Amino acid sequence: MIRPKLFAAFALLTLSGYAAADLSPEQAERAVETRQSVLHLMGWNMAPLGAMARGRMDFDAERVETNAGRLLALSRMLSDAFAADTRANDVSTEALDAIWEQPEAFASKIEATIEASNRLLTVAGTADEGAMREAIGNLGSTCGSCHDDFRVDD
Numbered sequence: 001m002i003r004p005k006l007f008a009a010f011a012l013l014t015l016s017g018y019a020a021a022d023l024s025p026e027q028a029e030r031a032v033e034t035r036q037s038v039l040h041l042m043g044w045n046m047a048p049l050g051a052m053a054r055g056r057m058d059f060d061a062e063r064v065e066t067n068a069g070r071l072l073a074l075s076r077m078l079s080d081a082f083a084a085d086t087r088a089n090d091v092s093t094e095a096l097d098a099i100w101e102q103p104e105a106f107a108s109k110i111e112a113t114i115e116a117s118n119r120l121l122t123v124a125g126t127a128d129e130g131a132m133r134e135a136i137g138n139l140g141s142t143c144g145s146c147h148d149d150f151r152v153d154d
């Protein structure tokens, strides 16, 4: 009974270690699609919050809380979503090579977004508009800060 377990362990190791190995074109495309999907959903959840903070939409504390919780979950997916190093592949992406060249700096940008989502989730529960506006602004700046260093300029 040890063998199947060992095999499973090795299969997992191979899967989680694939970042270091070459990716097939299909694997690379899937990796790009996955990370862009996570970020697309982050944008979708952030959009109404930005509109509320800018006064273009009425504040809705419940919506803020829901979306902050989703953004927290999504931001926690970022490190896994970017684990596959697609530098060597011909893929359509806005991800800069710096992501895999400076993994610690990239990880700290992710950490900042996780923390800011968490802070927003905390103040959303208090329904304090000023605090929510500030926390949304802080969260938005953590998105922008990573885009500045690690995403192709639009």
Ligand code: HEC
Pocket (backbone or CB within 6 Å): 032, 035, 036, 037, 039, 040, 042, 043, 044, 046, 071, 078, 092, 093, 094, 095, 096, 106, 109, 110, 113, 139, 140, 142, 143, 144, 146, 147, 150, 151
């Ligand atoms: C740790 C870095 C990092 C953080 C934090 C981050 N992003 Fe991004 N984002 C990227 C990178 C890199 C891309 C380009 C990905 C690609 O094209 O493969 C991207 C792409 C996007 C896209 C385009 C997705 C698509 O459809 O191709 C949106 C929308 C987006 N980010 C929104 C956000 C929002 C909103 C936040 C904060 C709540 C955020 N991002 C936080 C790095 C980050």
